Amino acid sequence: MGFRTALIYHSPLGRPAPADIVAFTEAQGLRLIEESRRDGVIAHVHRGFPSCIVMDPAPGDEACVQLCATLKRDPFTAVVPIVVLHREAAQSKVHQ
Numbered sequence: 001m002g003f004r005t006a007l008i009y010h011s012p013l014g015r016p017a018p019a020d021i022v023a024f025t026e027a028q029g030l031r032l033i034e035e036s037r038r039d040g041v042i043a044h045v046h047r048g049f050p051s052c053i054v055m056d057p058a059p060g061d062e063a064c065v066q067l068c069a070t071l072k073r074d075p076f077t078a079v080v081p082i083v084v085l086h087r088e089a090a091q092s093k094v095h096q
Helices: 019-028 038-048 062-073
Strands: 006-010 031-035 052-055 082-084
Touching (some): 006 038, 038 062, 052 062, 062 082
Parallel strands (some): 052 082
């Protein structure tokens, strides 16, 4: 298996990756993939096995919760770490 060389940044609203995410990927020598579509995230994970997925959902965005659940149900994608940036984090969503 090859090295994990990419970080996927997923913003359903199409927001660009924050400066700290860009700086982190550059410092780690990772390629930053910005993807706004759910299907695009899944396709990138299956093609490239990234180091991490960073999700930046809008408050109350259930689609990101469902995407996390989909990725964690699949044995191949379940091992990819997911970080969720949430401006108004609801504790109950974090524990799902």
